[in-house]
Amino acid sequence: MADFFTGLDLIEPGITVGHHWRPSTESREDAPGDTPTPNDADVSLWVGVGIKP
Numbered sequence: 001m002a003d004f005f006t007g008l009d010l011i012e013p014g015i016t017v018g019h020h021w022r023p024s025t026e027s028r029e030d031a032p033g034d035t036p037t038p039n040d041a042d043v044s045l046w047v048g049v050g051i052k053p
C-alpha cells in the first residue's frame with residue numbers, strides 16, 4: 001500500500017483502516033442510534049491521503 005504514496009507527503013494519520021482515518025468525534029444526526037462501532041477485523045478498507053511536497 002505504501003508504494004502508492006512514493007514521493008508524496010502523507011497526511012496524518014497516514015495509511016490506516018478507514019474507520020481510524022479522521023474519525024468523527026461528533027455524533028451525526030443522520031446516523032441510526034443502533035449502528036455498531038466497526039472493529040479492525042470487520043473493515044476491509046485502507047485509506048490514506050498524500051500531497052506533493
